[in-house]
Amino acid sequence: MTPPKNRRTPRLSSRKEPRQARSTQLVADILEAAVRVLAREGAHRFTTARVAETAGISVGSLYQYFPNKEAILFRLQADEWRQTGGLLQALLADRSMPPTGRLHAVVQAFFRSECEEASLRVALDDAAPLYRDAPETQAHRKAGRQRFLQFMRDALPAATPRERAVAADIVMMSMSAVGKQVSEEGRPPAEVDRLASAMGDMFAAYLDRMRERVQPAPKRAI
Amino acid sequence: MTPPKNRRTPRLSSRKEPRQARSTQLVADILEAAVRVLAREGAHRFTTARVAETAGISVGSLYQYFPNKEAILFRLQADEWRQTGGLLQALLADRSMPPTGRLHAVVQAFFRSECEEASLRVALDDAAPLYRDAPETQAHRKAGRQRFLQFMRDALPAATPRERAVAADIVMMSMSAVGKQVSEEGRPPAEVDRLASAMGDMFAAYLDRMRERVQPAPKRAI
Amino acid sequence: MTPPKNRRTPRLSSRKEPRQARSTQLVADILEAAVRVLAREGAHRFTTARVAETAGISVGSLYQYFPNKEAILFRLQADEWRQTGGLLQALLADRSMPPTGRLHAVVQAFFRSECEEASLRVALDDAAPLYRDAPETQAHRKAGRQRFLQFMRDALPAATPRERAVAADIVMMSMSAVGKQVSEEGRPPAEVDRLASAMGDMFAAYLDRMRERVQPAPKRAI
Amino acid sequence: MTPPKNRRTPRLSSRKEPRQARSTQLVADILEAAVRVLAREGAHRFTTARVAETAGISVGSLYQYFPNKEAILFRLQADEWRQTGGLLQALLADRSMPPTGRLHAVVQAFFRSECEEASLRVALDDAAPLYRDAPETQAHRKAGRQRFLQFMRDALPAATPRERAVAADIVMMSMSAVGKQVSEEGRPPAEVDRLASAMGDMFAAYLDRMRERVQPAPKRAI
DNA sequence: GATGAATGAGCATTCATTCAT
């Protein structure tokens, strides 16, 4: 993909690391306000002025903590990623469950989490072009991949690294993309769970099949 | 999902049906110019003025054929959908191949098609908020679902309608979402094919598993 | 009143006098379409394109009979004036009735006529700036004044020309301005008649008073 | 009166209440510039850009104090109304004069006030369609009616409420409409005064006549 | 005569960001 020309890739990290309680609180206020603006007005009405007003501060103050509009959105997304990432990590690495069980759990947790505050997530998604090319975004994707890669080492111990990489990619991308889509469509919770379950089944079938292929499976797999 | 307020859903269909050669050519010119603007400048610099200038016509003329900016983008997307839709339809309904074979073919074809003109597709995607809620977009999604539903009747003849619906949903959404993601990431063709193949395997494993469940499969499945 | 500078006073008379039946019909069609556009969309959406489309002809043809947009509006207004003018003339000059009776009749007729197709009249009024300064408009006003002046000769035979002129002005302007206002407010017919009646009374009282003043009124004045 | 469709009734009140001297000054500058633009170019060339430029500020600043173009015009008109309203109120309620005397004074004052800055008034009038339907406009009309209704209680104490309402309507509408017309025609001051005087006479004759009707007036009225 | 495509200046409004106070 040739990236379009005139696309500036602005600084997204915070202008200053807020160490003092006051600053931390201010950043939190801004982010909370941003969430409200996004959910209330949609991505295309998300403006710094509105965020500042909602946060009860001045635009000037807002710009003291975020270098530009994109940075706010990115921070929101990053926090989101951090949370979800932690959740997925915990589930994927939980050796008390068999791999397929973990997958089921992960998909269900992810779908449910995506469907919370759906309108916010849709808005964040609409704003994605603003931060898509940021290095932090890439880092997030990489971290996700790592998590699934690690999981595949548990789930497909006999597979080659490349096989595992492909499986990790497929599972991760399917889950995240479909989760996003499901949240966007605003389906009812019961249906979301049904889809999550089906997707878990699909992943399980896929892993089983891979295991069969790799280790001829004298009697049966799993 | 509570929809954000101020989102208007404007008319997207063409202002006049161009019957004469001249008009048809003009519309084609506009669309071609739109593609170039989109690919060259990205969705966020896609303006009617730029499109008109690129097409070598006046804004006024542009507005004679498209009621608004969204309509141009939507038309681009619709043409895209029409093409891909036809392709998928042909493959999914091709009874000369077994269902799993068709799935493999479909995924590969879809991924490849998505990776052509990737930057255009990304830009179109970024513009999706502008036409997402249009009835035409819903119609497209519905048509896609129908195609896969029909396919599932071939592939899972013994399953209940609901099972088939869920399977169709999962497969369709996974494929389209991952295809989009893959195209966005700009992976090399070889890798794309590898992913397509893996995804085909995953779908195949899933359908096989469903068939086993449904018809206890005295001897073997498929 | 110093007239604003940049106000062009364009030609308002028809580009060609249509003598042939065909042309006459065309002009009639255009005018009828104009009325419909005006009433349907309001003055600020009155465009030549819309009129042409509503008339089922091309813009080009429209411009063959009217030099510009203003001319159409002016023509509408002029026709209107012609009609109402005839009506008023007939009533004001009707010697079979006493002057005050005529005034009552005139006011009632005028108010009723103003209230027909009120939305058209309002729209025409909104468009007045476009033709206000045209000589034809002045001519119309002058004709109206003449009519009332003539009437005053009947009603106030003993008054001086200047007194009559003032009385004519006052009566004419009150009637036309209030009529316009009443139509704009969309009052119910019964109320309109009541107002007309009251205004007729007012005019009658005024004329009586003037007569008393002028001819010392044998017994008592006032 | 069927109102035309697509007429939006936008917010007209100021975007922020200017408390600080600076802001107040800015608003004043904008209004003054607006007056100049209106008088200089006419209503149809009244644009926010021109106002801002004339005021020596940026469009953005203008929009910080007025939500839209209409609001500026409306504010001008409202200020106007406020002034004239106060004047009329004072005269109409002045019990040191007999009712007919007050009417004469009111008409003269109103006509004179209308003829000041006539070209501005005409322009404001031309712009009326932009704010005609606003609730504030209705409120103004209502206040005016109240003033005259109150006056009629003094002038026609024995009349029924309905009679008074009709008389108030007739007098108010005649005066305001004719005043507007007179100002628009740009007549010389002497003539304006003559008309005012005649109109005052007419109103006086009307009220006298009503009084006679109501209380058979044993000897003579007033 | 008729057509209707083409023009392009013009307009209202928004918004990210700065900087004097």
Place this chain on the structure above:
DNA sequence: GATGAATGAATGCTCATTCAT
């Protein structure tokens, strides 16, 4: 540090009028 007024480029869209066919 905080404020918020000021900026002005940018955008989507309209419409009167012309003129080649």
